[in-house]
Amino acid sequence: MLASLFAGIFYIAALIFVIGVGRKIIQYARTPAPLKIPTTPAPVTQTGVVLRMIREIVLFSSLFKANKWTWIFGWLFHFGLLLAFFRHLRYTMTPDALLWPLVSFDLVQSFGRYASFIMFIGLVGLLGRRFFVDRVRYISAPSDYLMLLLLLTIAGTGMLMSFVAHPDIIMLKEFVLGLLRFEVKPLPTDGLLLVHLSLVALLMVIFPISKLLHAPGLFFSPSRNQVDNPREKRHLASWAAKFDADQS
Amino acid sequence: MAEYEIPELREIPIIPKIKEGVMAHSSPFVAKAPIQTAIGFPGELVDNWEGKLLDKMDDLRGRYRSLQVYLDSCVKCGACTDKCHYFLGTSDPKNMPVARQDLMRKVYRRYKTFAGKFWGKLGMPWMVGAAELNKDVLDDWYSYFHQCSQCRRCSVYCPYGIDTAEISMAAREMMDSVGVGQKYCNEIIGKAQTVGNNLGLPQPALYDTLEGLEEEVEEDTGVAVKFPIDKKGSDILLVTPSADFFAEPHVDGLIGYAKVFHEAGASWTLSSHASEAANFGMFIGSYENMRTLSQRVRKAALDLGVKRIIFGECGHAWRVAYSFLNTLAGPWDFLDQNYPIPQHICEYTYDLIQNDKIKFDKSENDHMTITFHDSCNVARASRMGDKPGGQFDIPRAVIKAACNNYVDMPEDTIKEATFCCGGGGGILTDDLMEIRVKGAQPRMEAYKRVVEEKGVTNLAAICAICKAQFSKVLPYYGFGMTDIISVHQLVGDALILSDAAGDDDSDDSDGEE
DSSP, rough: HHHHHHHHHHHHHHHHHHHHHHHHHHHHHOOOOOOOOOSSSOOOSHHHHHHHHHIIIIOHHHHHOOHHHHHHHHHHHHHHHEEEEEEEEGGGTTTTTTHHHHHHHHHHHHHHHHHHHHHHHHHHHHHHHHOOOOHHHHHHHHHHHHHHHHHHHHHHHHHHHHHHHHOHHHHHHHHHHHHTTTTOOOOOOOOOHHHHOOOOHHHHHHHGGGGHHHHHHHHTTTHHOOOOOOTOOOOOOOOHHHHHHHHH | OOOOOOOOOOOOOOOOOOTTTTTOOOOOOOOHHHHHHTTTSSSSSSSTTTHHHHHHHHHHHHOHHHHHHHHHHHHOOOOOTTTTTHHHHHOOGGGGGHHHHHHHHHHHHHHHHHHHHHHHHTGGGGGGGGOOOOOOHHHHHHOOOOSOOOHHHHHHHOOOOOOOOHHHHHHHHHHHHTOOHHHHHHHHHHHHHHHHSOOOOOOHHHHHHHHHHHHHHHHHHOOOOOOOOSSSTTTTEEEEOOGGGTSTTTHHHHHHHHHHHHTTTEEBBBOOOTOOOOTTTTTTOOOHHHHHHHHHHHHHHHHHSSSSSEEEEEEHHHHHIIIIIIHHHHOTTTOOOSSOSSSSHHHHHHHHHHOOOOBBOOGGGGGEEEEEEOOOOHHHOOOSSSSTTTHHEEEEEEEEHOSSOOOOOOGSSSGOOOOOOTHHHHHHHGGGGGHHHTTTTHHHHHHHHHHHHHHOOOOEEHHHHHHHHHHGGGGGTOOOOGGGGEEHHHHHHHEEEEEETTTTTTTTSSSOO
16 A cells, blocks of 8 residues: 555656656757857867866856855765765666666765765755855745755655664665566555655656756756857857848 | 945955845836837837736747746855845845846746746745736836846856846846836937937038047147048948947047057948947847847948958947857858958957067056956957957957056956946946946955055956946046046057157067067
8 A cells, every 4th residue: 555655656756757857858958049148258169068067067166166165065965965866776776787886886885875964964054054144045935945954854864764773675675676667566664764755756746846957957058058159150040040031 | 426325445345234125216217108119119018018028928938048947947056146246236135146037037937837836826926936927026127127237247156157147138128028118228229220329420420520530640640540431342340339439438449449450551441330339239138129230230341342340349249249240140251251250359459469560669558557347248258369268368468568567456356257347238327327336346346456556547448338337437436537448548559650750650669578
């Protein structure tokens, strides 16, 4: 019963996540950028743009220029999240899986465990800024605080399960592997685990309707992803081309 | 001198505590019906404006990826909150870039996103940063989207590159589409589209002015430096802001360009049809108006049969020229492809310096110590030369070739971090004097530091708006209105005219460092 409920929740959440984010990505990709607006100095080649984007995605280079506190907390949180994500992949594959060597790698498993602390510190720092910096408090809506609380609770329950009260992790893995094969296997009735799982599902559901869209958004930001070559190459959006046609 | 407080210039700038609503009263004059209708907008606030504004939002979201992505992506991290000169100068939190964007974003969220519609129906749109659209919101838009100079400083620091300029341009276009336009910008666009320049100077007046300049320069230097206009078959078409024709210190820049062309032996001309480099269509986010204005440059180039186009000193004009002209008025296949199209006057002068074609007597500028104000649109929305950052290096190289004494302002106030003069983006109008003065504070603070510590006497710029704004606001901060000068004034004053008769043209100092 419980297992079926959670299986249902996860299938629906995954569907909403994939379709919702997919639709936004299609929308961003289809909307033309009619003018060249890279924030300059900008790279003059496509390779340069790829490097600029990598610096933004991996190092948060613009944020680094802006504010060192926000940068360190934000970066710690995202880095911790990434490590934790990799660690969780082991629940989704058996040792004969292609990616298993990567996932079972000691570094991922041991660092992944402590990554939750990095993540937690980052989130607390970001929440603190929201409370204590008057400018950031002014621009914060309830949803901005709730988002951080949601992530903090996910990280917190994860830490408790990892370091204090271990759920039946073998059973959980069977459940997850079952989900991937569209079979409902039993789920441990562990309070912490159920909260953890429910909130992760909630996170997936709100992803496409919230500011979490910054993740796909960054890839489509014209001020970051355009090559600075307007004099060399004529840039013309489809809707703007009709003016040229009307004229001739 | 004013009924508001002039911000103090401090030794160490610190971020102000927010003071809500202190600039809510600042709004520009509203355009009357004839001004609006002349450039394709309704004359007054239309019926059912809420619905039409939201329709326009959909239209623009569908046409500009920037707008759609930027409305969705902000995480309210606060990175931009202390980056806007208008916030730093006023403490009004709605002048923080994110809060300015949120004036539009909260409407977008309420009517165009699931979260906003859901909480809106429950009567709690504020849960997710959404809000109902009403007249108060529109008034806020009109006020605060005209306290943005579209300088892009915030976009440098945003982790997603969100550019408030894109939002404020879209907001102005949305307001225009329901009949609420700004008098200053829209009147100027109309004039530029009919007369050919922002000041509405007709052809005879231009001819007169240029003739006067020829006499003046000949009297000064003994050399017959020409200011040709509408001269068919010239090689180069110079498009320059119309302020260059008569305003101070702009006109000294124009004299500088003419001397450079003269010394290089170039065949050049101005055009009365395209007697304006500025393009206020950009400020109001109107692609159509911006294109109509740009097409005048194309027509002038074709009619005059020129081979090259060079733009004079103007910040946003250079953005439109460098970044958009090829899009708006290209392709330029009829011009000489051996030169950048278009080219900046600083690039032109720089090339001549590099190739030893012009020489300077730097001592002519020895009575000054110069610092350079990077104009926002040149710094963050364009380039010069073939390397990123050329827009910083080339004007400085030109200044240093003409002057012995040059000092930069503090690093966090120049180049890509430069502070706007406070008058850009269509707010260079007397009805917005308070925000102009307060918005100039960060720049004035940086200037004060080099004045006091490095003995700087003058501020050089390559933007007509910066020059006009500084001449007006410098005195509010205790500086002389003539501190601001054109880069090509420095060039013109130190340039050695080789056909000058006698006195000091023997090249005892050849201007190289």
